Amino acid sequence: MNELRALDLAAGDPATWQVSEDAFDPDAQLHSETVFTIGNGQLCVRGSFEEGYPGDHPAAFLHRVWDDMPVSVTELANLPRWWGVDLWFDGERFRLDTGRLLAFTRRLDLRTGVLSRTVRWEAPSGAVVELGFERFVDFSSPHRAAVRVSVASDRPVQVRTRAGLDAHVENTGLLHWRVVDQGADDTAAWLHTRTRTTRIDLGSAFAVTLDGAEADAAAGGTDGVPTVEHTFVLHPGRTARLTKHVAIVSGVDAVDPVTEASRLAKEASGAGWDALREESDTAWAQAWERSDVVIEGDPEAQLALRFSLFQLLIAAPRFTEHASIGAKTLSGFGYRHHVFWDTETFMVPPFSYSQPEIARNMLMYRWHGLAGARDKARANGHRGAQFPWESAGTGEEVTPTWVPDPDDRTKLIRIWTGDIEIHITADIALAVMQYWLVTGDDTFICEHGAELILDGAVFWASAAALEDDGSYHFRNVVGPDEYHDRVDDNAYTNQLAAWHLRTATAMAGWLAEHHPGRWAELSAALAIDGDELERWSAVAAAMYLPVGSDGLLEQFAGYFALTDLDVAELRDPSRNVSMQQLYGIEGIAQTQVLKQPDVLMLAYLLPELFPGDGLARNYAYYDPRTDHEHGSSLGPAISAVMACRAGEPEVGYQHFLRAARADLVDVRHNAGDGIHGASAGGLWQAVVFGFAGLVVTPHGWHTTPMLPKHWTRVEFGFDHHGVRQRVVVEA
């Protein structure tokens, strides 16, 4: 476990609304850039400094601006750098790797999404300068952001500022933009870029003002970098303040994004910083009113949960139903912003309960991807809709089939998940059903959700193979536990497929009864006739689902025969690698050690499949065989819930902490690549479904709380069939 670094997790409220650091550590700068990401559900920007720093990964992303790339197929294009402000004092460029850093603070206010920084810096010339930086992305509208820099000095200094837009950005060494045109005058600048393959136009613009000094302003720049420069003499006791109002609009969202961006930037500049902050803060207050979860007695848990919710709120598609949240949100380059099962299984639930209109956007993203899912099923010789393991702009499969071998630059490694990790189709169905259960949104189900469920069932029935034993099998698949890939009869996959088929049968009945017109339409479009419905029942009934007399499910055919290592014994606090790294990909596959426990994941999602002491028996077997410390980042939060259900909240709390620290403490040393979105969503589930024990049924809801002993109170709200509910659990 790493140090908590400078992140102040100790104090009570208001510290539980604030992520902060009081020193700058260049070695941890990529981690901090991720942690200090801000956004508005459309536009996100990493916490990269306005003035830059060597080795930083400056990035901002906008939903839906995809462009092609080699190997990994497609990714969101890193936006032209719009938050940059370069500064010179007496001709010396300000950057933290020059001069002398005398004091530094950085603070993210989760309540308002404002990132601020103070710097006391001694220039190489000897002048001591106080700098203040603030930025926010307007939470009340999709396109606006603002940056403010204030400077003061202990002696008269000549100051030069350069506010710019910079098209020379990259996605880890790859270029996505071509510069089309640009312009600048002494108050504003604009830039027109276009993605190289997808040819999406982007308008970036800013309007800039400088207060507190008599400044000369001039347009400047080079190709791809329009700038506005100010020069002035800064006198002691005075504070000069540069305010840069920015607008970013893509051709996906506007007919003339360049004109629109300029218009929005100037309009915002006219309205002013305070007016914009007020609108944005109001929107944030409304969002928190619906999504906040209060934990009393544990400031670290409270801050971590708010931080996780903040990261989900800024990435979740609030302004479109054509985007969803990628595995690493909009906060980095990891997994190229592709959408995996993580989204429906881990990130949709907090929204289904607290802000269902956002959950609906995310589910609609899948509905808009149905054509791609159908193509994938067809390409594999099946019918129906087989959702892609990795999805981007169109819903087609975008999992890379090969990736470069990090150990040998001339070799590639085959990636099988896109071919055979098929459970995602049922994971999406689960999210639809959970959304329906809590929202009662029959309209969505009738118009869109049912189609997702029904065409997924067509796929399962088409893909299931009837064998000589009279059972249906799925062979050569990957379950959630990726330590064991290419297995037969994965319990998670088979059980979910059977559940999906049963659910679809019930859905067909509901539609036929309550919306006969829609049923007629859908059943015709999807070719669901009586034979097909019979086939669903037959496949679900004869799905190969072995359960031993001891109530144990075997994770996949042959699992119990694998080498049974004692994970606890192998536990070594000094070891900082996964069991897979320790034993090798082939080696770990020969053991029962799990990256994450498929059977317990199944028990989490579908507890009705584990009647009596089924859960306890399976928990007792699989939990000790899980590589909790270094396995999947998806695991700990769910393990926390399962420990609660097994009556062990203190064990659950240890799992919870592991999830809570995934990004704030950079447990896996990869937070620089972006936020672990699944862990963030899982953290909410651990608190709400685990410690608070919320259960929604068709007949209402109840809680069976199981708080860690030092938690004194948990309180949150959720929307149940459109009616706000308040849940309070006290120790």
Add this chain to the structure above:
Amino acid sequence: MNELRALDLAAGDPATWQVSEDAFDPDAQLHSETVFTIGNGQLCVRGSFEEGYPGDHPAAFLHRVWDDMPVSVTELANLPRWWGVDLWFDGERFRLDTGRLLAFTRRLDLRTGVLSRTVRWEAPSGAVVELGFERFVDFSSPHRAAVRVSVASDRPVQVRTRAGLDAHVENTGLLHWRVVDQGADDTAAWLHTRTRTTRIDLGSAFAVTLDGAEADAAAGGTDGVPTVEHTFVLHPGRTARLTKHVAIVSGVDAVDPVTEASRLAKEASGAGWDALREESDTAWAQAWERSDVVIEGDPEAQLALRFSLFQLLIAAPRFTEHASIGAKTLSGFGYRHHVFWDTETFMVPPFSYSQPEIARNMLMYRWHGLAGARDKARANGHRGAQFPWESAGTGEEVTPTWVPDPDDRTKLIRIWTGDIEIHITADIALAVMQYWLVTGDDTFICEHGAELILDGAVFWASAAALEDDGSYHFRNVVGPDEYHDRVDDNAYTNQLAAWHLRTATAMAGWLAEHHPGRWAELSAALAIDGDELERWSAVAAAMYLPVGSDGLLEQFAGYFALTDLDVAELRDPSRNVSMQQLYGIEGIAQTQVLKQPDVLMLAYLLPELFPGDGLARNYAYYDPRTDHEHGSSLGPAISAVMACRAGEPEVGYQHFLRAARADLVDVRHNAGDGIHGASAGGLWQAVVFGFAGLVVTPHGWHTTPMLPKHWTRVEFGFDHHGVRQRVVVEA
């Protein structure tokens, strides 16, 4: 066949020293950029405009500045754009896609390597401006280049010029540079960049002067783009002239490349354009004195041959023995500058005959790569030195194993050449022996060449497989004809391997007799004892080399049984694709149609293997089965020689024209990716070895000319054992 476009190939001398165009065709700009590449054997720059143009592929390359890349492993990093000069007239940016182009000429003087361009342009404001551009890369030293721009106008105009260095360059979407530092004042600028993976430092610098106008000068730019700007009023009747002296130095060539580049640029600027031109022109005159081949009676042939020689001269390593010429020279991104068999088989011979010190550099490049070749042999379970199919900076194998499928962005195609196209080891040996034959350079052979030959033989003897038939075989290989890959007993490969083993045996004997100390050293280092020598003889003697009673060699086992299409009958002037594109990769492999004829290539290189009417018989069989029109760009020049040897010089001339037009006319529509270096070297071979019929033997040399009927005279020189020879062939 395409139009000859605007390239003026019609006139006599001096047009035979000049490639020119009199109009600008944006659709052909990538082709023209390649054709108008200039350089000095160290630094090359494509003919991209100083002011840029939308969709251009601006590029300059410096030998040895490799950086890693995905999939294709490594490539030369496109240099920061050093030849750029941006211009504004009355505030309007000059570029050929704006305003109105009234007149345009571009001219490459092959004699001096100076590229010049004149433009008459009507600005959007209505002013008519005359612009002249000139650039050259100093042929007398490795690091210097210069650009000059002159402007005149029909009315007073406000002119702004911006000379810069631009680090924001790319290799087809990939970034290789990080900006380390930069600087500019009102007379000069410098830039320090570093490759991302290989961490090679690069210093780029320029010093700039402006004559003919009272100008204000100022430093400027943005990050990665230091600039010097001039502003002035240009009066009618006056010509203002900006001269930019540039120096480019890499950390491979200097300890402090940044300081050195600045020093060289200022020194050059002090000496002045004319002084530099004089040095450069003198070096060019010396090079042409040795390399020129005069063809009388055929201006197109004359110009094409000089153009080919020019392209080889600017790419050939004149200042280092750690680089060679890649398949597409230093003129584009094609094949990522990797060195194939093309180099030794097609490009080294012109230098072995005319400028042997350059041939020696290229062979030394292979000698420095011996460690990589030994690693490759070992990795394949063999001994000795197995040269890589594709080689870059270190001599390790850099052939990509997979490349993206152009038809499906989620798929990759397996590339087998790096695994099994093994003939290159013998091709290198052939080039060494030819170099020795013509130069008599015993010192090189003793110190380096013998090691290449001997350790290659160790590889062949180690890799040859003795089978039950008592013969040695190489199975699953690729010969030069890549329409048929993964074949057994390729005639070209087997015959060359046997030749290589016999040659190495003789080399061992020569060394032992004449340089016993070196033999003792080498034989010990390479573990060549009596048993090894016996094995060489045994393998060579029992190599599987089937020759039918009709004297026909079978290209590979089973070739004669393939479908025998009539290529002549399939010929269709309207068709513009290869037979492989027509029949598909799998389809064409099932026929006898050849991309290039392996057996005739063998007959070309080792005519002694085809006694009596062997050549005639094999020519009669294989030549008609070759896809001459659209097969390999390596084929036509060699086919021209073989036609001469078969007594058909007019047929040979048709092949010759195909090679002559490879780049000047862009026959394959891929000249934009770079010069076809093998075709360029082959063109010289077609004239010297084909039409002039030069043969060097251990006992001297002779010619058996076979001129096309309209050629009146061919004249050239070559160095025979250090003594200049003059060859004149008259009709």
